[in-house]
Structure formats: structure tokens, C-alpha cells
Amino acid sequence: MQRLGQRVMADLRRFLYARLLAQPPAFFERRHSGELLSRFTADVPLVEFSVAQALSSYIKDGLQILALLVTCALIDAKLFLFTFVVMPATVVPVARFARSLKKVALRSQTSLGALTSLTAEQLQNLPVVQAYGGVPRALSRFDEEAGRYFGEMRRSLFLRGAFSPTVEMLGIAGVALVVMWGARAVSAEPALAGRLLSFVAASLLLYQPVKSLSGTFSQVLTGLVAAERLFALADEPAPPDEGREAEPLKQALVLEGLRATYLDGREGLRGVDLTVPAGARVALVGASGAGKTTLFSILLGFLPSSGGEVRWDGVPLRELKPSSVRAQMAWVSQEPMLFSGTVRHNLLLGRPGASDAELWEALTLAHARDFVSTLPAGLDEPVGERGSRLSGGQRQRPDTQACPGCGTQGHDLDARFCKRCGTALDWKGP
Numbered sequence: 200m201q202r203l204g205q206r207v208m209a210d211l212r213r214f215l216y217a218r219l220l221a222q223p224p225a226f227f228e229r230r231h232s233g234e235l236l237s238r239f240t241a242d243v244p245l246v247e248f249s250v251a252q253a254l255s256s257y258i259k260d261g262l263q264i265l266a267l268l269v270t271c272a273l274i275d276a277k278l279f280l281f282t283f284v285v286m287p288a289t290v291v292p293v294a295r296f297a298r299s300l301k302k303v304a305l306r307s308q309t310s311l312g313a314l315t316s317l318t319a320e321q322l323q324n325l326p327v328v329q330a331y332g333g334v335p336r337a338l339s340r341f342d343e344e345a346g347r348y349f350g351e352m353r354r355s356l357f358l359r360g361a362f363s364p365t366v367e368m369l370g371i372a373g374v375a376l377v378v379m380w381g382a383r384a385v386s387a388e389p390a391l392a393g394r395l396l397s398f399v400a401a402s403l404l405l406y407q408p409v410k411s412l413s414g415t416f417s418q419v420l421t422g423l424v425a426a427e428r429l430f431a432l433a434d435e436p437a438p439p440d441e442g443r444e445a446e447p448l449k450q451a452l453v454l455e456g457l458r459a460t461y462l463d464g465r466e467g468l469r470g471v472d473l474t475v476p477a478g479a480r481v482a483l484v485g486a487s488g489a490g491k492t493t494l495f496s497i498l499l500g501f502l503p504s505s506g507g508e509v510r511w512d513g514v515p516l517r518e519l520k521p522s523s524v525r526a527q528m529a530w531v532s533q534e535p536m537l538f539s540g541t542v543r544h545n546l547l548l549g550r551p552g553a554s555d556a557e558l559w560e561a562l563t564l565a566h567a568r569d570f571v572s573t574l575p576a577g578l579d580e581p582v583g584e585r586g587s588r589l590s591g592g593q594r595q596r597p598d599t600q601a602c603p604g605c606g607t608q609g610h611d612l613d614a615r616f617c618k619r620c621g622t623a624l625d626w627k628g629p
């Protein structure tokens with residue numbers, strides 16, 4: 200059962216991660232990555248416990264309880280009916296406990312998410328926090344959030360602690376009723392004594408499985424809340440990667456009255472007309488906030504257009520498979536984005552399978568050959584988290600290699616198309 204639980208959880212983790220990887224940037228604008236991470240680190244293990252541990256105990260204890268109830272009914276049906284009419288009475292307090300516990304579990308899990316988000320953000324921006332004397336403020340915000348989490352956990356532990364004794368009390372009340380009723384019945388009909396004894400013995404045997412079931416019940420409820428949070432993530436619609444395959448551009452990329460509206464209603468583009476013939480080198484120049492990045496977000500399928508049309512050799516962009524359009528583009532993000540592997544690892548993202556000679560050629564084009572060759576391990580030098588072991592300018596250079604064959608430079612341009620393959624670059628020079 201535990202192996203099965205582990206397998207289910209591994210599949211769930213993978214499914215959720217695949218879901219996240221398919222989400223457009225707008226999805227992450229509404230959420231904090233720390234909060235999403237807490238679902239993987241905290242919620243998945245809670246569900247894991249419910250599935251792996253509690254489920255097996257539920258089956259074992261549930262079967263025992265069922266068998267003992269049948270035994271009691273067979274011993275004396277009347278006594279059984281009388282005694283176990285108290286059972287429905289237990290449903291009310293149990294349901295109330297369950298509701299409160301679920302509420303507290305949801306609040307504590309949300310609070311843990313907020314705590315993770317806060318910590319991740321402060322640590323990521325630690326140089327700024329330290330430079331501006333923000334450490335005491337960071338610590339007091341942490342204390343505030345941690346205090347909230349601690350309070351929720353205390354409430355949750357109190358409820359869990361109170362749950363088992365309540366169920367046990369109800370059980371004892373049931374047995375006491377049997378004894379009372381039985382004693383009266385036996386005084387009227389002494390032959391019943393033997394059956395009463397067997398009945399009480401069978402009812403007492405119920406104690407252990409009921410106790411163990413109620414012990415894991417609260418954990419199962421917490422697991423259920425965690426599962427709800429995970430399923431909410433799984434239910435997020437991800438844009439499907441479907442449509443016709445985009446071929447390399449042969450004629451032109453045409454934008455007709457292209458509009459873009461962000462989730463908050465702000466307009467990124469208000470009717471752009473532009474024709475880019477295949478192979479042409481076109482620079483998009485405009486004031487900050489003019490909409491250059493927005494335009495590339497639409498071309499890359501990160502943002503849906505809210506009006507107008509983009510035609511790729513005459514075919515509307517929305518009819519093309521987004522991943523096949525992306526495969527025709529080389530995009531250099533305005534903000535340098537490096538992964539915490541080596542220089543090679545980062546370069547290969549642009550063209551998996553490129554040879555060392557091609558990588559050095561790409562580095563030459565990006566004016567990065569000199570500094571990479573001075574690194575102790577050259578191409579195999581780790582760049583640190585988000586390129587933290589490189590200088591600000593150096594960080595941008597391996598990044599520009601998303602289009603290694605392009606060769607176009609021009610540090611004064613913000614956005615342009617690659618002449619060689621008609622691909623789009625949205626590039627901020629160092």
C-alpha cells in the first residue's frame with residue numbers, strides 16, 4: 200500500500216509540474232512562486248501520508264469494525280439496534296470537528312505558503328535588503344507571518360487533540376447504554392446473560408479499531424485539504440499546444456491592427472500594423488512602455504491578442520501550434536535569465552546538441568569568448584543561481600546566444616528581428 204501511495208504521489212507531482220510548465224506568464228503574475236513551491240513541499244507530503252499510511256489503516260480498521268458490528272448484530276439484533284442508534288448521534292459532533300479542522304488546515308497551509316513566498320523573496324533580493332538596512336524589517340515581517348502560521352498550527356493541534364477523546368467518550372457512552380439496557384433485560388429474562396456478555400465483549404473489541412481510526416481521521420482531513428489545494432492547481436486551464444505546424448517563414452510576418460490587453464485591463468498594444476518580409480532586418484524602437492515586449496509576448500504565444508491579427512506567411516497565428524512557432528524564433532529576453540548550471544548548460548538551451556566549436560563561435564558573436572575563456576573551467580564553469588557568479592554585463596552575454604547564427608549586434612537597439620532566419624529578438628544591449 201505504501202509503495203502504491205509513493206507511486207501515486209510521484210505521478211501527482213509530475214502531473215502538477217507539467218501543468219505549471221504549460222502555464223503562460225499571466226498565471227504567475229497572479230501567484231507567488233514561493234506559494235506554488237509550498238504546494239509541492241508541504242501539500243504533497245500531506246496527501247502522501249493520507250494515501251500511504253492512513254488508507255491502509257482505514258481498510259484494516261474499517262474491516263475490523265464491520266466484522267465486529269456484524270457479530271454484535273448476530274448475537275442480539277434488538278440489542279444491536281438499540282445500542283447503535285447512538286451512532287448517528289456521533290455524526291453531528293464528528294462532522295463539526297471535521298469542518299473546523301478542514302478550515303484550520305486550509306488556513307495553516309495557506310499561511311505556510313505565504314511564509315515560503317516571503318522567505319524566498321527576501322533571500323532572492325538579499326543584497327537590496329541589506330544595502331537598504333532592511334534586515335530588521337525583513338525579520339519583523341517574518342515574525343508576523345510565522346506567528347500567524349504558529350497560531351493556526353496551535354488551533355489545528357488543539358482540534359486534533361480533542362477529536363480522539365470525544366470519539367472515545369461517545370464509544371464508552373454506547374457501551375454503558377448496552378450494560379444498562381442489558382442489566383434490565385437480564386433481570387426479566389436470566390437466560391439472556393450469556394448473550395449479553397458476548398455482546399459487551401464484542402462491543403469492547405470495537406474500541407481499538409475505532410480509536411486508531413479516529414487518530415488518523417484528522418490527518419486524513421488535513422490530507423484532503425492539501426489534495427483540494429493541489430487539485431485547484433491541476434484544474435487551472437493551460438492553453439493547449441495544438442494547431443498546424445509553423446514552417447520557416449518564407450514570405451512575411453504581417454501584423455494587422457494588433458491589440459493586446461493585460462488582465463488588469465491595461466492596454467499593451469492599441470492597433471499595430473507592421474509587415475516584416477522574411478529575411479528583413481527590422482528594428483522596433485519606442486519609448487519605455489510603448490509595447491515592444493508585449494508584441495513579442497503575442498508572437499511567442501505568452502499573451503493572447505485582444506484584437507487584430509498576426510499572419511505567419513498568411514496563416515493566422517492562432518491557427519498555428521504555439522510550440523512550432525516558438526521553434527522558429529530566437530528570443531533574447533530583456534532581463535538576463537540564466538540557470539544555475541554551467542556556461543555550456545545555458546548555451547545548449549538555445550541549441551541542444553551544439554558542438555563545442557559552435558558554442559565558442561556563439562560566444563565570439565556575443566563578445567563573451569574572452570571572459571568565458573578566462574573562467575577556470577571555461578564552458579564547464581558553474582554560473583551560480585541566476586548567474587550570480589558572473590558580472591551584470593557578463594550575465595547578459597550567454598543569454599544573447601539564443602540565436603547563435605544571427606551575428607547581428609547593435610547595442611543601441613532594444614528589439615529586432617534576426618536577419619538570418621527571420622526570428623524575433625527582444626534584446627536590451629549591455
Ligand SMILES: Nc1ncnc2c1ncn2[C@@H]1O[C@H](COP(=O)(O)OP(=O)(O)OP(=O)(O)O)[C@@H](O)[C@H]1O
Pocket residue numbers: 228461462463465466467468485486487488489490491492493494533613
Ligand atoms: N504584465 C503586465 N500587466 C499589466 N500591464 C502590463 C504588463 N506588462 C506590461 N504592461 C503594460 O503594457 C505596456 C507595454 O509594456 P511593454 O513591456 O510591452 O513595453 P516595452 O515597450 O517593452 O517597454 P521597455 O522599453 O521599458 O521594455 C506598458 O504600459 C506596461 O505598463
Ligand SMILES: [Mg+2]
Pocket residue numbers: 491492493533
Ligand atoms: Mg520591454
